[in-house]
Amino acid sequence: MTEPRPYQHFGSYLNGLFGCRVQKISLDAGLTCPNRDGTKGTGGCIYCDEGGSGTGAYERIPSITQQMLQGKSLLKKRYKAEKFIAYFQSFSNTYAPVDTLKSLYQEALSDIDVVGLSVGTRPDCVNPEILDLLAGFQKTHLVWIEYGLQSFHPRTLRMINRGHTIEDFIRAVDETRKRNLNICVHVILGLPGEGLEECLLTAARLAELDIQGLKIHSLYINRGTLLETWYHQKKYRPLLQDEYVDWICQFLELCPPHWIIQRLTGDPAPEKLIAPAWTLKKQTTLKMIQDRLKRTGSFQGARWKGRLVKGEA
Numbered sequence: 001m002t003e004p005r006p007y008q009h010f011g012s013y014l015n016g017l018f019g020c021r022v023q024k025i026s027l028d029a030g031l032t033c034p035n036r037d038g039t040k041g042t043g044g045c046i047y048c049d050e051g052g053s054g055t056g057a058y059e060r061i062p063s064i065t066q067q068m069l070q071g072k073s074l075l076k077k078r079y080k081a082e083k084f085i086a087y088f089q090s091f092s093n094t095y096a097p098v099d100t101l102k103s104l105y106q107e108a109l110s111d112i113d114v115v116g117l118s119v120g121t122r123p124d125c126v127n128p129e130i131l132d133l134l135a136g137f138q139k140t141h142l143v144w145i146e147y148g149l150q151s152f153h154p155r156t157l158r159m160i161n162r163g164h165t166i167e168d169f170i171r172a173v174d175e176t177r178k179r180n181l182n183i184c185v186h187v188i189l190g191l192p193g194e195g196l197e198e199c200l201l202t203a204a205r206l207a208e209l210d211i212q213g214l215k216i217h218s219l220y221i222n223r224g225t226l227l228e229t230w231y232h233q234k235k236y237r238p239l240l241q242d243e244y245v246d247w248i249c250q251f252l253e254l255c256p257p258h259w260i261i262q263r264l265t266g267d268p269a270p271e272k273l274i275a276p277a278w279t280l281k282k283q284t285t286l287k288m289i290q291d292r293l294k295r296t297g298s299f300q301g302a303r304w305k306g307r308l309v310k311g312e313a
């Protein structure tokens with residue numbers, strides 16, 4: 001029997017909802033991002049590569065149905081998965097006319113084994129029409145919207161060239177929750193100019209908001225990004241594995257205990273990764289996080305007090 005984890009594990013949550021192994025199928029709909037197409041900027045976030053932090057699958061297989069079929073067969077073999085969540089991952093998956101989005105989402109959800117929809121996007125890329133569309137799918141499917149935020153510090157958002165503000169994010173959260181959609185926020189630890197104190201303040205600020213889940217990873221450097229240049233110029237040093245484990249455990253302690261933790265470490269493509277090499281050892285990092293929490297008797301929410309006490313973090 002698997003030991004209970006000291007945090008809300010996404011796989012267990014899905015198993016509890018559907019009574020079987022459920023896996024996400026990562027999809028690339030061939031969309032783009034306002035931070036790359038010139039609307040907000042052209043260079044993108046300093047760590048984003050040409051694939052828009054995604055799979056690049058659209059280049060090989062443009063059809064969503066075909067991507068779904070391929071994903072299903074792989075995940076059935078690898079994990080004995082029985083049900084699936086269509087996860088629109090690459091670039092900004094609400095950045096298209098609502099009719100285009102509707103047909104993309106419907107195509108993915110038409111598969112009988114698909115029980116949910118997860119849509120990754122930016123907080124400045126949603127509007128009431130798109131949120132209403134997503135909310136409509138809740139009648140038949142589990143729906144999550146994933147907002148890339150990365151940090152709660154305006155200075156950091158500017159430094160990493162996110163091209164949106166904290167206010168954009170708070171507005172998006174409010175509008176999304178009016179429709180009862182589940183929100184998962186993406187956060188990165190080890191961003192340039194941030195130490196442990198800044199990371200923990202991000203946790204504390206997020207903990208004040210009505211969100212339901214979190215994805216966290218440490219910043220890694222991909223080939224061809226501005227971050228790679230900074231790394232070679234010694235302007236940026238990535239976190240060590242021990243540092244990351246320490247920081248993320250402290251981060252989790254400040255998170256509300258009910259948040260579903262969808263990711264605790266990144267998944268860099270080995271052929272694109274410049275550094276740090278330890279980010280390729282996902283299972284080792286996950287074990288280190290669990291061991292550290294167990295050893296210290298800690299857990300997700302151990303230092304969460306319901307609402308932030310100002311100046312605590």
Ligand code: SF4
Pocket residue numbers: 033034035036043044045047048049052053090091092122148162
């Ligand atoms: S928002 Fe996402 S897709 Fe757009 S530039 Fe940043 S990381 Fe890349």
